[in-house]
Amino acid sequence: MEQHNTATPHVLPLSLYFTVAGTLFVLTGITVAVSFVHFGEFNIIVAMLIATIKASLVALYFMHLKYDNKLFMAVFLSSLIFLGLFLTLTMTDTMHRGDIDPIKEHPIKKEAIIYDK
Amino acid sequence: MSVATTANYLNAEKGIKSWLFTLDHKRIGLMYLFAVMTSFFLGGVFALLIRLELLHPGQDFFTADTYNQLFTLHGAVMIFLFIIPAIPAALGNFVLPLMLGAKDVAFPRLNLASFYIYVVGALFALYSIVAGAVDTGWTFYTPYSTTTSTSVISMTMGAFILGFSSIFTGVNFIATIHKMRAPGMTWFKMPLMVWALYATSIIQVLATPVLGITLLLLVIERTVGIGIFDPAMGGDPVLFQHFFWFYSHPAVYIMVLPGMGIISELVATFSKKKIFGYKLIAYSSLGIALISFLVWGHHMFTSGQSEFSSMVFSFLTFFVGIPSGIKMFNWLATMYKGRITFEAPMLYTIAFMFLFAIGGFTGIMLGAISIDIHMHDTYFVVAHFHYTMMGGTVIAFLGGLHYWWPKIWGRMYNEKLAKVAWAFIFVGFNVTFFTQFFLGSQGMPRRYYNYLDQYQPLHMYSTYGSWMLGVGFLIMAYYLIYSIYKGPKAPNNPWGALSMEWQTTSPPIQHNFEDQPVLEHEPYDYDTRMVVNDELIKKEDVKEKEDINV
Amino acid sequence: MEQAEKHPSYLQHHFADMAQQTDAAKLGMWVFLVTEVLLFGGLFGFYTFFRAWYPEMFMEAHKYLDVTMGTTNTFVLITSSLTMALAIRAMQLGKKKQTIAYLAGTLFFAAVFLVIKYFEYSHKFHMGMLPGKFYTFEGIQAANPHIFFSVYFTMTGLHGIHVIIGMIIITWVMIRTMRDEFSPEYYNPIELTGLYWHLVDLIWIFLFPLLYLIG
Ligand code: HEM
Ligand SMILES: [Cu+2]
Numbered sequence: 001m002e003q004h005n006t007a008t009p010h011v012l013p014l015s016l017y018f019t020v021a022g023t024l025f026v027l028t029g030i031t032v033a034v035s036f037v038h039f040g041e042f043n044i045i046v047a048m049l050i051a052t053i054k055a056s057l058v059a060l061y062f063m064h065l066k067y068d069n070k071l072f073m074a075v076f077l078s079s080l081i082f083l084g085l086f087l088t089l090t091m092t093d094t095m096h097r098g099d100i101d102p103i104k105e106h107p108i109k110k111e112a113i114i115y116d117k
Numbered sequence: 118m119s120v121a122t123t124a125n126y127l128n129a130e131k132g133i134k135s136w137l138f139t140l141d142h143k144r145i146g147l148m149y150l151f152a153v154m155t156s157f158f159l160g161g162v163f164a165l166l167i168r169l170e171l172l173h174p175g176q177d178f179f180t181a182d183t184y185n186q187l188f189t190l191h192g193a194v195m196i197f198l199f200i201i202p203a204i205p206a207a208l209g210n211f212v213l214p215l216m217l218g219a220k221d222v223a224f225p226r227l228n229l230a231s232f233y234i235y236v237v238g239a240l241f242a243l244y245s246i247v248a249g250a251v252d253t254g255w256t257f258y259t260p261y262s263t264t265t266s267t268s269v270i271s272m273t274m275g276a277f278i279l280g281f282s283s284i285f286t287g288v289n290f291i292a293t294i295h296k297m298r299a300p301g302m303t304w305f306k307m308p309l310m311v312w313a314l315y316a317t318s319i320i321q322v323l324a325t326p327v328l329g330i331t332l333l334l335l336v337i338e339r340t341v342g343i344g345i346f347d348p349a350m351g352g353d354p355v356l357f358q359h360f361f362w363f364y365s366h367p368a369v370y371i372m373v374l375p376g377m378g379i380i381s382e383l384v385a386t387f388s389k390k391k392i393f394g395y396k397l398i399a400y401s402s403l404g405i406a407l408i409s410f411l412v413w414g415h416h417m418f419t420s421g422q423s424e425f426s427s428m429v430f431s432f433l434t435f436f437v438g439i440p441s442g443i444k445m446f447n448w449l450a451t452m453y454k455g456r457i458t459f460e461a462p463m464l465y466t467i468a469f470m471f472l473f474a475i476g477g478f479t480g481i482m483l484g485a486i487s488i489d490i491h492m493h494d495t496y497f498v499v500a501h502f503h504y505t506m507m508g509g510t511v512i513a514f515l516g517g518l519h520y521w522w523p524k525i526w527g528r529m530y531n532e533k534l535a536k537v538a539w540a541f542i543f544v545g546f547n548v549t550f551f552t553q554f555f556l557g558s559q560g561m562p563r564r565y566y567n568y569l570d571q572y573q574p575l576h577m578y579s580t581y582g583s584w585m586l587g588v589g590f591l592i593m594a595y596y597l598i599y600s601i602y603k604g605p606k607a608p609n610n611p612w613g614a615l616s617m618e619w620q621t622t623s624p625p626i627q628h629n630f631e632d633q634p635v636l637e638h639e640p641y642d643y644d645t646r647m648v649v650n651d652e653l654i655k656k657e658d659v660k661e662k663e664d665i666n667v
Numbered sequence: 668m669e670q671a672e673k674h675p676s677y678l679q680h681h682f683a684d685m686a687q688q689t690d691a692a693k694l695g696m697w698v699f700l701v702t703e704v705l706l707f708g709g710l711f712g713f714y715t716f717f718r719a720w721y722p723e724m725f726m727e728a729h730k731y732l733d734v735t736m737g738t739t740n741t742f743v744l745i746t747s748s749l750t751m752a753l754a755i756r757a758m759q760l761g762k763k764k765q766t767i768a769y770l771a772g773t774l775f776f777a778a779v780f781l782v783i784k785y786f787e788y789s790h791k792f793h794m795g796m797l798p799g800k801f802y803t804f805e806g807i808q809a810a811n812p813h814i815f816f817s818v819y820f821t822m823t824g825l826h827g828i829h830v831i832i833g834m835i836i837i838t839w840v841m842i843r844t845m846r847d848e849f850s851p852e853y854y855n856p857i858e859l860t861g862l863y864w865h866l867v868d869l870i871w872i873f874l875f876p877l878l879y880l881i882g
Contacts, residue, residue: 010759011756011759011760012756014753014756017749017752017753017756018749020749021745021746021748021749024745025742025745028738028741028742028745031876031880032734032738032880035734035876035879035880035881043880043881044881047876047877047880048873048876050876051872051873051875051876054872055869055872055873058748058865058868058869058872059865059869061752062748062749062751062752062861062865062868063861063862063865063866068693069690069693069694071295071694072693072694072697075694075697075698075701076697076700076701076704078323078701079323079700079701079704079705079708080704082323082410082705082708083704083705083708083711085410085411086327086363086410086705086708086712087711087712087715089411089413089414089426089429089430090356090359090363090712090716091715091716091719092414092423092425092426092429092430093355093359093414093417093422093423093425093426094353094356094423094716094719094720095423095719096423096424096425096426097421097422097423098423099423099424099425100423100424100425101424219681220680220681221681223691223692223695224691224692224695225679225681227695284699284702287698288695288698288699288702289695291694291695291698292691292692292694292695292698293691295691295694296687296690296691296694297681297687297691322698322701322702323701323702323705324705325702326702326703326704326705326706326708326709327705327706327708327709329706329709330706330707330708330709330710331709334709334713334821337821338799341798341799341800341801342799342800342801343798343799343813343814343817343820343821344798344799344800344811344813344814344817345713345717345814345817350799350800350811350813350814351721351810351811351813351814352814353716356716360709360712628680628681633683
């Protein structure tokens, strides 16, 4: 009713699908290769960057987000935003224990009982 | 003229199968209503038993262990089986498509599936009662929940399954609201109840999966011992609380937002005035939904989370007050100079505004770290959340139930008895729970079956109050059930309301409307329109006639 | 004629037209995918918080995951996503046989994924790299290595369950395709299955570097 009519199929050219898949293969290769080089902190950033690009490709082309109702994109992005909120706000705790009031005991027993046996 | 002869959704198809396999949102809504009312009764019985034990200090009726199981069952049944589905899945299911001028929800089969998933979840939860009832409290905090010998797994699996039922309702409502609105009904011409259900669905969809994974992790922790919540294995029990409250704080808005939606409808209808600040109320529903995800740490001020975290969460908590306040003031402004009539639904509306204000203010108090450190896990908290959940949601639910009752059954209930029951519930509620604010601030801890003698008088009043509540609910059960069979026939639009669900017959026909309705006026155009004997008329048309003077 | 066109059998009575039905179904599916993301989100949280607490342990423990198998599986899953997308495209063009072939291909790659996963799992089981209290492996020096394997097994396990569910649904739409239920006018169920399957792929795209390629 509102928005555009999605009942008539929107057929994408074959070449597009193969290009996307090819790019995904190449990116997978790159991310594996990069992981063997040590950048320290940087590794995870590169890995996540590549994963995000790959995920975007899948979402935009295979899942047709680029061509479909933009509402779907908003819906999907909202899940990532709320996941981000969950992680960030929880880490205001997990990353800041003992900042103000130093913890006397170590909060987590480093050597778990599992090794006591 | 008589109810029996006109075809409607109640009599169009007969036999038990036509109910069990129905795809009609109205029938599914009714089955949900039956289920949640049964749960409410069960939870209520547990509540009365808890209060009975607390009548006197010392062990009177139950052992400490049984008491722990009682309050856990009371909490879990009330939360997961009653209050979460009560307004959206039962009343919302019934009225949402009608309000939108649609024939049904977007996915009728998913709707039925959601109901049966609810039933399966409920069976799991109830099975836990016979399999050694859980005693962890409805919050299932680790490490106790991973070590107690009671049937945690069956109860948590029940809650896990119930989560899916809730998610499916949310998915369904979102698609319905986006795609099934009648021609002419733009977003800002929807009834505010629809906005509230929309915001609720968003929370259901975004928060419930996290509860699902949390409970799954709890079950795995209990069975396999993956160590995530176990400090001895390098895990962290406080993490469980983060996971749990990431769902459960937003969940309190799953409970109350639809209640606020109902109140928005009732305030306008019974004040016969255009709702004040329509857009603000609509946006504030979304605002509450958003903010509700940012404040969960206020349940954890004493848990050992970092001080930084507590400050952030405390700060963010105060923001919830803004959209809630916006709603409250807009409702008051709607009532101002309105032609208010005091039928039962309006009495519940007023009770809601009064009680939810108390619940909300005490919530803001508890959001302040310095107060919460003292009040945490005392009866002050118990009183606070009963003022919001029962004084807020349950009261709004009852208001909505009375309001739509004639639409659902095509029969009127007994207004006099309704007022009597309302009085019992209102007074009983305050006697039961206002006393608990005092108990809590004097130091009475929560979840104890025994207490010092000094608390005896207040506990006694609280228990007397719970009996008044019980009487109120019995009266209500009587006149509501009686009205289904013997009540006088209800007109199509007994309250003179303008939203679409009142434009069809009472009870509605199977496909809701004879023809696809088209929106001709906004849901709160009481300034220009009125309803006389089910007939919608423009006020200007009757200006000439006398005594129309407003 | 007009009437017959307006109400084909696959148009449910409560919708006005196909556009409304399709759009509603897709929206519903996307909203459902949101719930899937957040379901996995809890596990991504599990991963993130513990990785931040025990960076060295994660670094050391992840070396025991087989990068070759993980990479192969990534290729396999991406290929299955491609065949899934192509299955939908084929049905858009009304090529029923192609659709069935592509769906079968998707099923095949999904099965390959699970077989490889099985070999990975059994190797871990054999070495005693089990989650939590069943962990017996002694080769890792850093504290609490069992946590890493708890994360590994819960994340890949939940993902694996999704693969299995996906296979069941794909089989189901394949049977429906064989029964001639779909056409270029109506192929919505295949499309929704595709969305679900791509999400399973999406999640793996993140799981793979997070678990196998830590620094
Ligand atoms: C007849 C009215 C009710 C009475 C008399 C009542 C009474 C009580 C009592 C005495 C407790 C135990 C407090 C403690 O020791 O910690 C309790 C806990 C609780 N109640 Fe109610 N209640 C009523 C209605 C409700 C309703 C309608 C809801 C929600 C829909 C609700 C939700 C809860 C919850 C969540 C708990 C916490 C359980 C726990 O500690 O795990 N109650 N109630
Ligand atoms: Cu809260």
